[in-house]
Amino acid sequence: MKPKWGIPRFMPLKTFINPSNGYLVDDTCVFGVEVYVIKSLGLGECLTLEACPQPVSHKWKISNFSTLGNDRYSDVFTAGNHNWRLQLCPRGDQHNIYKNISVFLCLVDSGDQKVKATYTIRLKGRAGRTHQMTGGYWFSGPNKKWGMPSFLPLTTVQEYLAGDEFVLEAEVQVLGTVRKLP
Template identity: 40%
Template sequence: MYNQDGVTRMMTQEIPTHFTVKIEEFSLLSKASIERYETSEFEAGGYKWKLSLYPNGNRNKNEKDNLSLYLSMAETKTLPRGWEVSVNFRLFLLDQIRDNYLMVQDSKVTGRRFHAMKIEWGFEQFISLKSFMDASNGYLIGDTCVFGAEVFVCKERSIGKGECLTMIKDSIATKTNWRIENFSKLDNEYYESKTFNAGDQKWKVQLYPKGKGSGMGNSVSLYLALANPTTLPPGQKFHIEFVLRLVDQMYGKHISGKGFLGVTQGAFKEYQVLNTTIGMSSKNKKRILSIMRVLHTQTKLCEKTQLPLHALGIFTSAPTS
């Protein structure tokens, strides 16, 4: 055993506990210009990991005379906000002649701290390429080698729930019209328009010819509704600004209502913005029901965690009059 530059190296007959990877035709990695090779994922200490190998050294660290090997965390997007994991780990290289392992580990007793800004630790100078290529050392036999890893979690923490706010500048407006024929003959409780797209969602308008709620019997009620609110991913939230308008085709005295609301999964099915009394005169029978603007909506899930983060889009463009 010897210690150099804070790194301990020793030979051991212990087999790596958590992961081994056998690489055949190792020389082809260089011939194929593969600077970095990542193994499949493995689990240890309740987290997922992988090994990252630089067969000709990590050029990003100006390393060219040594093989570089690192332990990397995998699937970090599912971890809670502010996560930190302190780890003691060992990386291995099999001596195929003597049937034991070169074990390399950090001499730092408290372990290395993995977090969102640092998901990889390891050794730029894991082993010199000269020693690795020397067949008498047993590390590369028949162009085949075996690496391994042990990972022991010694401390972990997170800071709980958070959210990400996404502001959308110059949001794109969407306009659609719904023409109602024979309005005076409508006798169902309500009618729905065809679905239309605005942003990343599908919407529809609901018309209650005889009113709804406080407008029952004395008003025409209009609602904006998500076509399928159950499709929103958990934790997503966004804001929309919109206008519903009854268009007066004869005199241009339109009746309109403006809405601005937040939408989350299961919390929004319909939103009343217009509840107005319209007499059944001949001019009103030919009015067109029109949604003049539903502002472009865009939602983005910033990070999936055990305590879901919210992506919030706020739309501030004024609707057309």
């Protein structure tokens, strides 16, 4: 990391020029150095914090909920210069099948960056009824989705439906990113 290295006061000048010490002979001296090169295995990262992170809201209308079988994905939206989307598992994820709806926030195309974000996911239903969960997560590598496997029990979802539809809303705020140094 340093281009040069040394000892600022190796020995007193009086000691160096005294002929009886043998460092200076006939106004000549010889310096030597041994260099050991150690391959560094350390990885460097650069953390960039957002100065004034702005939350971004994305609304997704879910229609014909009772007929949905497979997972659904929202359109991609941008928050903090990163692309995101919501994943809805209308019959629950693999751990909550036929018990709860599962909702996840997914980071799309971030490369090898880690992204720290806070989020609120809301289900908005009839008569202004709202259910929400809030969290924060480092989205990175294989962990580019995070959310709520047990967002809302399937039996309770019926209370929110307005004509077999509701709105999922994600509010995402990117706090910072980490990237690898070259």
